[in-house]
Amino acid sequence: MMKNSKILIRIKRLSEIEEYKKLGITNFLFALEEFSIGYETFTIEELKDLDENTYLLLNRVLDNKSINDFKIIKDKLSFCKGIIFEDLGIYEIMKDSKIPLIWNQNHFAVNTSSINIWLDKVSSVIISSELEKSELEYILNNVKKEVILPVFGFNMAMYSRRTLLSFYNEYKNLKNITSANLTTGNKSFIAYENKYGTVLFYKKPFNIIGKIDEKYDNNIKFYYIDPRDLSISDFEELLQGNITNDENQFFENKTVYRIGDLND
Amino acid sequence: MIELLAPAGDIEKLKIAFYYGADAVYIGGKNYSLRANAKNFSLEEIKEAVDIAHKLNKKVYVTVNIVFHDEDFKGLEEYLMKLDNCDVDAIIVSDISVMALWKKLNLKMELHVSTQASTLNKEAAMFYKELGAKRVVLAREASEKDIKEIKEYTNLSLEAFIHGAMCTSISGRCIMSNYTTNRDANRGGCAQICRWNFKYQDENGLELSDNFQMSPKDLNMSLYIKDMIDAGVNSFKVEGRMRSSYYIATVLLAYRKIIDKIMNNSLTNEYIKYYSKVLNRCANRESTSHFFKKIPTVNEQYYTNSREEASNQDFLAIVLDNKEGIITLEQRNYFKKGDTVQFISPNFETFDYIIDNFYDENMNILEVANHPQMVIKIKENLPLKKNDIMRIKIFDNSSIL
Numbered sequence: 001m002m003k004n005s006k007i008l009i010r011i012k013r014l015s016e017i018e019e020y021k022k023l024g025i026t027n028f029l030f031a032l033e034e035f036s037i038g039y040e041t042f043t044i045e046e047l048k049d050l051d052e053n054t055y056l057l058l059n060r061v062l063d064n065k066s067i068n069d070f071k072i073i074k075d076k077l078s079f080c081k082g083i084i085f086e087d088l089g090i091y092e093i094m095k096d097s098k099i100p101l102i103w104n105q106n107h108f109a110v111n112t113s114s115i116n117i118w119l120d121k122v123s124s125v126i127i128s129s130e131l132e133k134s135e136l137e138y139i140l141n142n143v144k145k146e147v148i149l150p151v152f153g154f155n156m157a158m159y160s161r162r163t164l165l166s167f168y169n170e171y172k173n174l175k176n177i178t179s180a181n182l183t184t185g186n187k188s189f190i191a192y193e194n195k196y197g198t199v200l201f202y203k204k205p206f207n208i209i210g211k212i213d214e215k216y217d218n219n220i221k222f223y224y225i226d227p228r229d230l231s232i233s234d235f236e237e238l239l240q241g242n243i244t245n246d247e248n249q250f251f252e253n254k255t256v257y258r259i260g261d262l263n264d
Numbered sequence: 265m266i267e268l269l270a271p272a273g274d275i276e277k278l279k280i281a282f283y284y285g286a287d288a289v290y291i292g293g294k295n296y297s298l299r300a301n302a303k304n305f306s307l308e309e310i311k312e313a314v315d316i317a318h319k320l321n322k323k324v325y326v327t328v329n330i331v332f333h334d335e336d337f338k339g340l341e342e343y344l345m346k347l348d349n350c351d352v353d354a355i356i357v358s359d360i361s362v363m364a365l366w367k368k369l370n371l372k373m374e375l376h377v378s379t380q381a382s383t384l385n386k387e388a389a390m391f392y393k394e395l396g397a398k399r400v401v402l403a404r405e406a407s408e409k410d411i412k413e414i415k416e417y418t419n420l421s422l423e424a425f426i427h428g429a430m431c432t433s434i435s436g437r438c439i440m441s442n443y444t445t446n447r448d449a450n451r452g453g454c455a456q457i458c459r460w461n462f463k464y465q466d467e468n469g470l471e472l473s474d475n476f477q478m479s480p481k482d483l484n485m486s487l488y489i490k491d492m493i494d495a496g497v498n499s500f501k502v503e504g505r506m507r508s509s510y511y512i513a514t515v516l517l518a519y520r521k522i523i524d525k526i527m528n529n530s531l532t533n534e535y536i537k538y539y540s541k542v543l544n545r546c547a548n549r550e551s552t553s554h555f556f557k558k559i560p561t562v563n564e565q566y567y568t569n570s571r572e573e574a575s576n577q578d579f580l581a582i583v584l585d586n587k588e589g590i591i592t593l594e595q596r597n598y599f600k601k602g603d604t605v606q607f608i609s610p611n612f613e614t615f616d617y618i619i620d621n622f623y624d625e626n627m628n629i630l631e632v633a634n635h636p637q638m639v640i641k642i643k644e645n646l647p648l649k650k651n652d653i654m655r656i657k658i659f660d661n662s663s664i665l
Contacts, residue, residue: 061403061434064413067385089387106437107450111332113361130439131333138334158458159437161405161555164478167562168464174472181469182462182476187444189462197434198478202443255442257330257453 002209004239008055008148008222012040017052019232023239027222029084031057035070038156038192038199048079059086059104060196061159067093082123091122102126102148106156110135112142119145124221129155129206132254137216146221151209152238152246153226154201157189164198165191207246209238265498268523269325269423270516271505274303277512278313283651284513284610285520288323289313290356292505293347296340297327298380298452307343311350323353329378331436331450332359341365348373356401358436363395374398376423380436380450384410386417393418401501404430404483405555408495415496422496426485427515427543428503430554432458432478479566484551486518486540490526492556510579510596513653514546517608535664545658548576580605581633581640583652591642593654600632606661609652614661617646617654 004024011017011028020028030047031039035058047054056077060066067089074093077083082100085091094101100123109115109128118125127139129150140149169176178193181203188203205228227235230243237243270286272278281289291313292304305313310326317324326347330336340362347355348371355373357363358380366375376399377383377392384403392400399421402411406424415422431438438449440457447453464476485492489500500523502515518539525531544551552564581593599605601619608614622630623641633640 061382061405061437062385062388063405063407064385064410067387087385087388088381088383088391089385092387092391107439108331108359108436110450111334111337111359111361113334113337113364114332114359117360117364130442135333135335155439157438157440157443158433160432160478161434162432162478162480162560162565164432164565167565168473168476168478168567170562171565171567172473177466179467180472181465181467183465184444184457184460184462189440189443200440249443249446253446255446255448255451255453257448257451 001214002151002217002223002239006217006220006223008224010039010057010153010224010226011042012228014042014046014050016232017050020235023232023236027053027055027081029055029057029224031059035060035062035066037159037194037196038201044073044076048076050079054080055082055084055102056080057084057104058090059084059106059156061161062087062089084126095121100124106159112139115139115147116142116144119143119147124148126150126224129153130250130255133211133251135254136251137213140212140216140219143219146219148222148224149212149220150206150224150226151212152205152207153224154190154203154205154228155250156199157202158200159197160199161197163193163195165193202247204245204247206248206251207238207243208248208251210241211248211251265421266493266523266527267323267499268516268519269499269501270512271502271507272313272512273505273507274305275309275312275316277507277509278316280509280512280651281516282317282320282322284516286322286516288325288353288499289317290325290327290501290505292327293343296330296332296336296343298329298378298450298454307346307350310347310352314351314353317353318351325354325356325376326352327356327378328362329356329358329380330452331380332361333451336451337361341369344369344371347371354399360395363392363397367396377401379403379425382434382436383414386414389414389418389420393420399423399499401425403434405434407558408488408491408556411492411495411497421498423499423501424492424497425483425503426489426492426500426519427483427551428507428547429549430480430483432480477565477567480554480560481564481566482547482549482551483554484540484543485553485556486522486543487536488553488556489519489522490531493526508576508579509582510576510653510655511546513608513651515543517610518543520610532664538659538661538664541659545578546576578656578658579653580656581654583648583650583654584639585650586646586648589643589645591644591646591648593640593642595633595636595638595640597636598632598634599654599656601630604657605654606657607646607648607652607654609647609649611649611652612647613665616657 033041084102103118104126189200270281272289358378379401401423441449462476464473585592
């Protein structure tokens with residue numbers, strides 16, 4: 001049984017924190033303003049005095065200007081318990097700091113070797129949520145340090161530097177919206193845009209709560225949950241196993257990459 | 265060092281690429297490469313490719329740029345050692361585990377970091393330099409300013425794309441193919457979902473359009489090669505390991521001539537304009553410079569109901585031989601007596617030619633060439649060599665002669 005004290009939860013509004021703490025959840029992830037995309041973001045000013053186990057998410061791919069901007073603020077981040085980074089430039093800047101670093105290069109944490117190489121460099125790694133169950137268990141069985149396992153959330157399916165919704169709205173003379181649903185066939189994605197680009201999340205959440213053997217618990221630092229639109233009561237239902245609008249496409253089926261393998 | 269780097273899907277295309285001016289080619293092996301459904305090269309073919317290249321004082325880079333799952337590592341160590349024994353000049357890699365293996369094995373071939381790693385800033389580039397990388401293939405989103413700053417900070421060899429298709433996504437950050445086709449984009453299975461049409465609804469489910477598109481125009485840097493050189497780019501990379509020989513020849517020739525004109529300080533605006541038109545026609549898609557000078561806008565995207573990509577019929581024939589006043593060609597598309605065509609070659613500027621009498625293999629006179637790969641003979645004294653190309657007359661080039 002996953003202990004609530006080992007849950008790392010992404011925060012959308014500061015007011016949620018007290019509600020989650022009532023459930024025994026004490027580790028909170030905040031997307032940092034200017035360095036994140038696809039999530040509700042927070043400024044350093046909003047976070048620095050929280051007195052919580054505060055983890056920062058920096059999931060943008062950064063150009064030089066943003067890297068230079070990060071160098072300016074890096075000394076103001078000592079309040080946080082860890083930085084979850086996408087761009088390796090963040091690692092390069094912070095590798096000698098006392099703040100624990102967590103590797104989260106989207107779609108890359110899919111093999112044991114790379115994960116262990118990173119575990120030699122950083123405090124922890126977020127395992128990809130695009131792995132089939134046996135692939136995931138193999139990794140959990142062979143990591144050299146505790147890792148973070150996403151157990152509920154929405155996979156980022158695409159990240160573009162282009163503001164795709166604004167472009168299309170402008171071209172078609174539509175009202176300007178910065179979030180939308182995009183559907184092709186029976187697959188739907190939720191698109192979010194900010195000035196740094198556009199991200200698409202798969203519309204249905206993955207949910208592997210209760211589907212990973214407890215024997216791996218010792219190798220798991222946190223179970224990461226991104227509740228997105230879930231209310232607190234829905235979240236409680238989720239922990240009880242009562243949320244079923246999920247789709248574990250990758251957990252249940254290995255992806256292939258040669259057309260000839262599709263029917264195997 | 266300035267290098268024109270071409271894709272090569274097979275040995276024949278490799279020869280075409282070198283003939284039309286490539287200084288180096290990048291190729292994929294049968295495994296571990298991001299074009300899993302391309303023909304790709306066996307180890308024997310890789311050795312042959314390297315031998316061909318080195319005799320010409322040119323280079324071969326091999327892509328080992330999938331993002332590995334655990335099961336994919338089988339045979340990798342042996343494969344890397346064999347590539348090294350083949351005297352491959354470099355491997356192009358995105359997964360840190362392959363970089364570590366390259367280091368552990370102490371291989372003599374260089375380590376180049378793939379664009380899949382999305383290197384867009386100087387600190388990320390420095391990270392790879394410290395791992396031993398000699399070169400970084402920059403993210404396609406890198407601006408002129410980014411490139412300059414990365415160069416100044418790292419002094420790494422920098423490779424940048426100059427021509428071809430663009431991902432909508434930052435490379436390596438897309439799994440739409442995984443969701444819609446179960447094919448792993450980061451292991452070579454990309455089904456180009458970003459070129460599909462989508463139903464577009466607002467947050468409340470109100471349908472705004474049934475043909476939302478997110479596909480960018482192609483990349484074409486012909487106007488900015490000089491600026492790229494000045495910014496610090498060393499290797500100018502053409503996309504397209506699955507492209508045709510005609511495409512490879514046309515694109516390589518254009519950029520070879522532009523680079524050479526820059527290097528001998530004789531490039532004119534007319535020359536660039538002419539070759540930009542040729543390049544645009546070649547792929548039947550509009551093209552633009554995307555991120556180099558500014559963040560792309562609405563104008564750098566495609567918004568058509570279909571991609572309007574009729575296959576290019578400009579390629580009429582390729583020269584097989586030219587001996588004793590008889591030019592032997594192999595047909596690629598229909599042509600007939602009286603047509604005005606053009607010959608292209610790395611050895612001369614493109615010239616027009618009106619087809620008069622031509623013959624089959626047995627010197628029987630023909631009126632039309634209407635069978636793919638039929639052998640055609642022309643009695644003429646022209647300065648043509650093997651692999652020169654006859655195409656439809658597409659544009660008048662008298663202004664650049």
